[in-house]
Structure formats: structure tokens, C-alpha cells
Amino acid sequence: MPPTRISYLGKSWPIDDFVAACLSGECSFPATIAATIIQNLQRYDNHQTISGSQLHQECDYKALLERTLDYTKEITDLWPASFRGANVHGLLETCRDDPRFNGWLFEQRFFAVLTPVGEIYPLREILNSVPDWEFFEEMCHNLRQDGCIILSGALDALDTMNGIGHDYKTKSKVGSYTEVSESWLHQMSEYTFLARLHGYKVNGFRITVMDATSAVVLEVQLPIEELWVQDYLIPRARKLAKHQEFMTEEILAVNDGILEPPQGFPEPIINYLCSGENREGKIYCPVRDQCIKWRKNG
Numbered sequence: 069m070p071p072t073r074i075s076y077l078g079k080s081w082p083i084d085d086f087v088a089a090c091l092s093g094e095c096s097f098p099a100t101i102a103a104t105i106i107q108n109l110q111r112y113d114n115h116q117t118i119s120g121s122q123l124h125q126e127c128d129y130k131a132l133l134e135r136t137l138d139y140t141k142e143i144t145d146l147w148p149a150s151f152r153g154a155n156v157h158g159l160l161e162t163c164r165d166d167p168r169f170n171g172w173l174f175e176q177r178f179f180a181v182l183t184p185v186g187e188i189y190p191l192r193e194i195l196n197s198v199p200d201w202e203f204f205e206e207m208c209h210n211l212r213q214d215g216c217i218i219l220s221g222a223l224d225a226l227d228t229m230n231g232i233g234h235d236y237k238t239k240s241k242v243g244s245y246t247e248v249s250e251s252w253l254h255q256m257s258e259y260t261f262l263a264r265l266h267g268y269k270v271n272g273f274r275i276t277v278m279d280a281t282s283a284v285v286l287e288v289q290l291p292i293e294e295l296w297v298q299d300y301l302i303p304r305a306r307k308l309a310k311h312q313e314f315m316t317e318e319i320l321a322v323n324d325g326i327l328e329p330p331q332g333f334p335e336p337i338i339n340y341l342c343s344g345e346n347r348e349g350k351i352y353c354p355v356r357d358q359c360i361k362w363r364k365n366g
């Protein structure tokens with residue numbers, strides 16, 4: 069869930085009022101950049117699906133709190149992700165109409181259904197014939213009622229002739245990015261699996277990590293698909309779907325104001341997002357102040 073409030077220089081505003089505050093001069097952050105960041109935050113937030121970036125998370129409790137509590141984000145912390153989004157989108161827009169990229173797909177989102185008995189089938193045909201998000205949301209809701217799980221993944225680019233997928237990541241400095249992280253590996257494996265499921269050839273994946281002045285390309289060594297699907301994708305998707313059941317109105321009401329993880333939910337795990345032990349030395353978890361683990365540990 070996006071944050072409910074946005075802060076800048078020690079003051080905060082409800083997310084929907086932030087751009088107006090920038091336009092009126094009440095907040096000195098540039099209004100155009102604020103509008104881009106907030107639009108990017110609110111662009112796609114489909115609670116019905118499990119996406120590639122959710123497949124590998126350091127702490128599932130963080131996701132629960134973000135969906136349960138009102139929380140505030142500093143606008144300058146949101147900029148890197150929006151910068152990436154704007155960069156990648158601009159880059160792909162340029163290539164989309166270029167005939168030299170014939171046979172490439174850009175920003176293609178794939179959906180698939182995992183049934184209770186472990187079968188997985190593609191959903192794209194249905195989407196193509198009915199490009200109506202309200203209908204889609206309802207369809208996902210009904211499938212979930214039947215015990216199905218909806219998987220989704222959006223590839224930045226796919227060269228369908230050569231079967232090479234491309235992903236672009238913007239970082240403040242590329243220097244320390246010398247290998248593909250575990251979470252990126254799972255993300256690219258999910259994209260590969262979904263694209264193949266929809267009939268596309270994928271032989272490999274390349275991640276371009278870029279900063280303002282340089283870029284590095286990392287080749288992804290994809291795992292053996294069948295083993296990855298059985299040993300990782302299906303169990304992990306089922307676990308996440310179970311966690312999503314906690315994120316319902318009923319649970320929110322019962323747990324109102326109580327930040328203990330509900331029974332059956334995994335313990336919070338202190339990690340680089342909240343310990344400050346990361347490349348930037350920053351606290352990335354926006355719900356750390358409300359996290360039981362940090363309250364207990366002081």
C-alpha cells in the first residue's frame with residue numbers, strides 16, 4: 069500500500085494534498101517532481117496478485133504493517149524508485165516505435181493462475197479480449213474465492229527473436245553491484261517462467277544496473293525451471309497468499325492498535341532494511357517505529 073502521508077523537511081501532509089501544498093508554496097519541494105512520484109506510487113497496486121518483487125522479501129511482517137497501518141514516507145526517499153520508473157519508461161518509449169526493435173515486447177505484464185492442485189495456466193488471452201480492470205479485479209477475486217492464486221510479472225523488455233529478457237535498475241552508485249542478488253534472481257525467474265508460459269522463448273536475462281553516469285550489465289544464470297517452480301515458486305506463492313488473508317478488514321478491526329503479528333504469521337526479521345546496515349546506511353522500512361521487534365529492542 070502506498071503511504072498515507074508524505075513528509076518533507078520535518079512537516080507532513082496527506083498523500084493526496086501533497087502536490088497542492090507544493091504548488092501553493094506551503095511545501096518547498098518541486099510540485100512537478102512530487103506529482104510524478106505520487107502518480108508512480110499509486111499507479112499499480114493490485115492486491116489480488118502476487119508479483120515477482122513480492123516473491124522474495126526480507127520481512128513479510130513489513131508488508132503486513134504497510135497494508136494495515138497509516139504510515140509516512142519522506143519524499144526524498146521515494147525519489148530513487150520514481151527516478152527509475154521515469155528513466156526506464158522514457159528509455160522504453162523511445163525504443164517501442166523504433167523499427168530496429170521489431171519483435172521486442174516492452175513493459176509487458178503477464179498474469180497466470182495457480183490452482184489449488186498446483187496447475188498453472190496463463191491468463192493473458194482473457195485480458196486481451198476484455199481490457200477492463202474492474203472486470204479483471206472481479207475475476208481475480210472470484211478465482212481467489214475458489215482457492216486459486218494469481219501470479220503477475222511485468223518485464224521491462226523482451227527480445228522475442230533471440231529470447232533475451234531485459235530488466236533495468238537505477239541505483240545511486242553502480243560500483244558495488246557486481247552480481248545478481250537472490251531477490252533479483254527470483255524476480256527474473258518468475259518473469260522467465262511467465263513469459264514461457266505465454267509461449268515466448270526466453271534463453272536468458274540481462275539486468276542493466278545504472279546510475280547517473282554509468283551502467284553495468286549483469287547476466288542472470290536462470291535456475292532449472294521445473295525445480296524452481298516446484299521448490300520455490302509454488303510454496304512461496306502459497307505462503308504469501310496465506311499472509312494476504314491476514315490483510316483483511318476483519319483482521320484489521322480485531323488488531324486495531326495492536327501491533328503483535330497475528331497468530332500464525334511469521335515473526336518480524338530484522339534485516340538490512342531496518343538495521344541501517346546497507347550500502348547507503350539508511351533506514352528503508354517505513355514502519356520501523358510501529359514494529360514490535362524494534363519496540364522490544366528499543
Ligand code: SF4
Pocket residue numbers: 127129130133336337338339341342343353355356359360361362
Ligand atoms: S522494522 Fe525490520 S523487522 Fe520490523 S517490519 Fe520493518 S523490516 Fe520487518
